[in-house]
Amino acid sequence: MKLTTRILLVLTAWLLPLMVLWATFFCYTLTREINAEVDEALEEYASLIKDRCCEGRQLPALNSGSNNSYTLQPVEEHVARRYLEPMFRDEEVYIPEKGEDEPARVMTVAFQDGEGRYLLLELATPTFEKDDLIETVLWSLVSLFAILIIVVIVVATLSMRRTLQPLYALLKWLDGYIPGSRHVCVPNDTDITELRKLNEAAQSAVDRSEAMFDAQKQFIGNASHELQTPLAVISNRVEHLINYTNPTEQQLEELVKIDHSLRHSIRLNRTLLQLARIDSGEVAASEDVDLVPILEEVVESCNEIYAAKGMKCVVTADEHLYIYVSESLARILILNLVKNAFVHGMEGSVIEVRLGDGMLKVSNVGDKPLDGARLFDRFYTFASHEAGTGTGLGLAIVKSICDHYGYNVRYGYAVQHHTFTVEFN
Amino acid sequence: MKILIIEDEPSLRELIERALVNEGYVVESAADYIAAETKVAGYNYDCILLDIMLPGGSGLDILKRLRDMSRRENVIIISARDSVDDRVAGLELGADDYLPKPFHMSELVARVRSVLRRGKTGGQLTIDMGNISLDPASRIVTIAGSRVELLKKEFDVLLYFMQRPNHLVDKVVLAEAVWGDYADESDNFHFVYAQIKNLRRKLDEAGADIMIRSVYGFGYKLTLSDKE
Numbered sequence: 001m002k003l004t005t006r007i008l009l010v011l012t013a014w015l016l017p018l019m020v021l022w023a024t025f026f027c028y029t030l031t032r033e034i035n036a037e038v039d040e041a042l043e044e045y046a047s048l049i050k051d052r053c054c055e056g057r058q059l060p061a062l063n064s065g066s067n068n069s070y071t072l073q074p075v076e077e078h079v080a081r082r083y084l085e086p087m088f089r090d091e092e093v094y095i096p097e098k099g100e101d102e103p104a105r106v107m108t109v110a111f112q113d114g115e116g117r118y119l120l121l122e123l124a125t126p127t128f129e130k131d132d133l134i135e136t137v138l139w140s141l142v143s144l145f146a147i148l149i150i151v152v153i154v155v156a157t158l159s160m161r162r163t164l165q166p167l168y169a170l171l172k173w174l175d176g177y178i179p180g181s182r183h184v185c186v187p188n189d190t191d192i193t194e195l196r197k198l199n200e201a202a203q204s205a206v207d208r209s210e211a212m213f214d215a216q217k218q219f220i221g222n223a224s225h226e227l228q229t230p231l232a233v234i235s236n237r238v239e240h241l242i243n244y245t246n247p248t249e250q251q252l253e254e255l256v257k258i259d260h261s262l263r264h265s266i267r268l269n270r271t272l273l274q275l276a277r278i279d280s281g282e283v284a285a286s287e288d289v290d291l292v293p294i295l296e297e298v299v300e301s302c303n304e305i306y307a308a309k310g311m312k313c314v315v316t317a318d319e320h321l322y323i324y325v326s327e328s329l330a331r332i333l334i335l336n337l338v339k340n341a342f343v344h345g346m347e348g349s350v351i352e353v354r355l356g357d358g359m360l361k362v363s364n365v366g367d368k369p370l371d372g373a374r375l376f377d378r379f380y381t382f383a384s385h386e387a388g389t390g391t392g393l394g395l396a397i398v399k400s401i402c403d404h405y406g407y408n409v410r411y412g413y414a415v416q417h418h419t420f421t422v423e424f425n
Numbered sequence: 426m427k428i429l430i431i432e433d434e435p436s437l438r439e440l441i442e443r444a445l446v447n448e449g450y451v452v453e454s455a456a457d458y459i460a461a462e463t464k465v466a467g468y469n470y471d472c473i474l475l476d477i478m479l480p481g482g483s484g485l486d487i488l489k490r491l492r493d494m495s496r497r498e499n500v501i502i503i504s505a506r507d508s509v510d511d512r513v514a515g516l517e518l519g520a521d522d523y524l525p526k527p528f529h530m531s532e533l534v535a536r537v538r539s540v541l542r543r544g545k546t547g548g549q550l551t552i553d554m555g556n557i558s559l560d561p562a563s564r565i566v567t568i569a570g571s572r573v574e575l576l577k578k579e580f581d582v583l584l585y586f587m588q589r590p591n592h593l594v595d596k597v598v599l600a601e602a603v604w605g606d607y608a609d610e611s612d613n614f615h616f617v618y619a620q621i622k623n624l625r626r627k628l629d630e631a632g633a634d635i636m637i638r639s640v641y642g643f644g645y646k647l648t649l650s651d652k653e
Contacts, residue, residue, distance in 0.1 A: 228505045232527025233436045239530055240440065243592050244447065249641050256595055256643050263598070266527055301607045304578075305600075308613040335606055 023141045039088050042107040042123050054114045070123045080110035080118035093124050102126050166190035221276030224269045235262045271393045278400040284326040291321045295355050298335050306342040318356035323424045333401045336394040337362045360422045369413035429470040430454040431461040444530035458482030470498050477504040488518045499540040535588035552587045555634040555649050559587050568631040579624045586647035595644045
């Protein structure tokens with residue numbers, strides 16, 4: 001959730017109940033005030049009728065247009081006693097002139113005329129529609145609320161965009177940050193204390209992780225380097241045993257197995273060293289390299305070596321694709337991607353390789369997508385291939401080479417196909 | 426043939442000595458810069474195996490001294506610093522070959538042989554065994570004087586065997602040597618069998634008196650035929 005959205009939601013959560021409360025209070029007060037006014041008018045009118053009635057003067061017309069109307073009728077004393085104090089109520093009254101019911105305020109009061117008779121006076125005056133009032137109030141509140149929110153959004157967005165400019169600058173910087181690649185410093189040109197502190201914290205975290213990253217890289221490089229000689233020594237002693245000591249068949253078999261494991265370690269070690277070199281930028285000079293013949297050679301060799309899997313590799317390539325790169329790294333890049341498809345592809349399936357428009361695409365059939373986030377990690381192997389003889393470093397090398405040259409490499413899965421794409425721009 | 430080994434790792438030095446003595450070379454060795462300089466200054470060798478990082482100095486300086494003295498020794502650099510710059514620097518200083526550690530003794534022996542042959546015959550670089558002769562540079566193979574046409578991979582396989590006569594060659598190692606990085610994740614070696622089969626047929630048809638023997642199902646060995 002974006003910060004602005006969050007702030008707006010919090011504002012809404014507070015404003016909404018407040019508005020509802022206020023609307024209720026407003027309706028209530030308004031109704032009471034109007035009723036008070038109307039009741040007062042009714043009381044005045046009633047006392048006029050009472051006075052005239054007591055003095056035996058001419059009474060007003062029963063119905064003055066659509067306005068006030070009244071009825072006057074004699075009642076028993078016991079009924080009258082209930083209405084000695086005037087009583088008010090809201091009622092729908094039929095207006096004959098209009099031919100329809102109208103909301104009205106009705107006042108009922110009893111009194112004694114000059115001759116001591118009890119009379120019940122019922123006065124009615126048309127009043128406002130309560131529903132209409134509530135509706136109007138509701139609508140005006142809704143629009144008020146909407147206007148408020150819009151104003152808040154605009155003001156908040158504008159002010160936040162200005163105030164939080166350094167925060168967004170930091171976020172943008174962090175997005176573009178790749179560990180291990182030498183970066184410019186965290187931008188820090190704000191005078192807001194909190195944001196300054198945040199930037200400083202980010203800078204020191206980045207510095208720390210850079211230092212650790214360097215140390216780790218150096219350690220791997222050194223370790224692989226130091227391992228080379230002992231590995232070579234063991235391997236050569238095994239070779240000596242095999243060739244000069246007349247071992248029995250059983251011994252020979254064991255020795256050959258030891259040799260295989262050793263070779264695997266040596267290969268791993270060499271690959272790690274190669275990774276360390278690429279990561280530290282120790283790479284052969286670049287030249288204009290045509291990738292097409294390299295790809296053709298790689299595919300031909302893979303076709304030969306993995307012939308037993310019965311896979312078919314279909315290549316569609318432009319006539320030439322020149323990029324400025326170290327030839328050996330270009331070869332390793334292409335080889336690892338194509339070989340990966342052969343090694344992990346299903347038997348008898350088709351591998352499609354497309355080279356052109358500044359990109360290389362390798363896709364092969366697969367039944368479920370791979371973990372794209374971890375695929376390029378070192379030593380990441382999928383469950384189906386745990387027992388393989390590979391180093392688990394092929395794709396890590398691909399990633400390192402791409403990072404070194406700034407190529408974009410990505411993995412995608414669609415319609416049962418794994419696709420690796422490298423963009424050379 | 427006299428060879429000087431300049432290598433500070435005792436275990437590795439011992440192995441190299443043993444491998445070269447087995448091949449019938451006369452071997453001397455030096456463990457650090459001073460010893461190496463003394464040997465180089467006092468004696469002539471046919472071939473010098475030179476490690477770059479030595480206690481007391483850099484192997485590249487020894488190479489430089491040799492060239493300054495216009496000495497014609499063949500030099501093979503053996504170094505764990507398999508970086509491009511080192512390789513280029515070494516070869517520019519006049520080294521004949523560069524072998525990155527870790528290497529196999531058979532590989533080293535093959536390189537030594539090849540370098541010595543080059544020095545001796547002035548460019549004529551054939552490897553001979555029985556009635557077969559193979560020229561790595563022009564990629565021509567002749568058996569009993571007549572030329573035999575081999576495909577690229579067949580030639581590479583034969584070359585690998587010819588450089589290691591009478592050595593057991595594991596099929597996995599052969600695959601890695603000939604097919605390089607392509608083969609290191611393959612667990613099926615039909616492609617090796619196929620090449621060996623074709624190569625054997627061609628050698629047989631041409632009447633070669635060497636043969637590629639299968640050894641216990643996991644390797645091969647190139648030997649002279651024991652027909653006679």
